[in-house]
Amino acid sequence: MDSEEILNVALRLAKQSETPADTTINVPAKDVKRTLFGIDVDAADLLVAKEKGYDLVIAHHPTGGSAILEFPKVLSKHGDILTRHGVPSDAAASAVRELQEEREPRAHAENYDHLPSVARLMGMGLMCIHNPCDEIGRRVMDETLRARLPREAHVRDAIAALETIPEFRAAKTRIVVRMGKAENPLGKWAVHHGAGTNGGVPVARAAFDHGIDTVFYIHIDAGALRRLWEVYGHEGPKNLVVTGHLASDSIGINVLVRELRARGLRVDTYSGIIDV
Numbered sequence: 001m002d003s004e005e006i007l008n009v010a011l012r013l014a015k016q017s018e019t020p021a022d023t024t025i026n027v028p029a030k031d032v033k034r035t036l037f038g039i040d041v042d043a044a045d046l047l048v049a050k051e052k053g054y055d056l057v058i059a060h061h062p063t064g065g066s067a068i069l070e071f072p073k074v075l076s077k078h079g080d081i082l083t084r085h086g087v088p089s090d091a092a093a094s095a096v097r098e099l100q101e102e103r104e105p106r107a108h109a110e111n112y113d114h115l116p117s118v119a120r121l122m123g124m125g126l127m128c129i130h131n132p133c134d135e136i137g138r139r140v141m142d143e144t145l146r147a148r149l150p151r152e153a154h155v156r157d158a159i160a161a162l163e164t165i166p167e168f169r170a171a172k173t174r175i176v177v178r179m180g181k182a183e184n185p186l187g188k189w190a191v192h193h194g195a196g197t198n199g200g201v202p203v204a205r206a207a208f209d210h211g212i213d214t215v216f217y218i219h220i221d222a223g224a225l226r227r228l229w230e231v232y233g234h235e236g237p238k239n240l241v242v243t244g245h246l247a248s249d250s251i252g253i254n255v256l257v258r259e260l261r262a263r264g265l266r267v268d269t270y271s272g273i274i275d276v
């Protein structure tokens, strides 16, 4: 297999017809036999990979080039998730705009060629597969909840349902209720994952203000959380459940890893992938 074929396998599993903006091949690799797959990859990792005889390193998080520069575009997928859950399209669009405004200066400033340049110097294949894996993971979480939630579910029932997913059981982090309460009714819920990064304050507000009672994020920073507490109350009726970064990322990654292995590729995982 080559890096292009690997990307196509990921797109097919994610049911995507085009490559999302946060996903790219930085250094193409032909006739790949051994690949190293991690959530975050840095320059030292490429050296280890070379020394250990890998032909290709696959990162989950964006590595460079267009995946960094064009990253804010993928945030628009938050708008799709919001509208699918009944949020009016103008409210969804303004949440996306706010997120993109927050993110664009960073994407513009980042060193988009550091890691790719090291890979080129070493002759090591390098690519990142971000949104396709997260989209697969989002779907697994969504379908698991749909299949396992009782009628009149409470937040704790949703956590119990998600904990049937092996990655959550094997992770060293637990699923936590960051806002609201485990005893609260779950109400209308949405998994906000597979859209670049968490939706921060803008997406959570758009959701809570338009009828969604429980939002699932895979991570959130403390500043955003504090602002949400100020609006909705730390233990009020609106719930924010945070499922855990590495565990949640691993769900979609593992679907791809298993498929690549089934096609005869040797794929070794590291850097946070919970390989269940």
Ligand SMILES: [Fe+2]
Residues within 6 Å of the ligand: 060, 130, 134, 249
């Ligand atoms: Fe991810």
Ligand SMILES: [Fe+2]
Residues within 6 Å of the ligand: 061, 245, 249
């Ligand atoms: Fe991630």
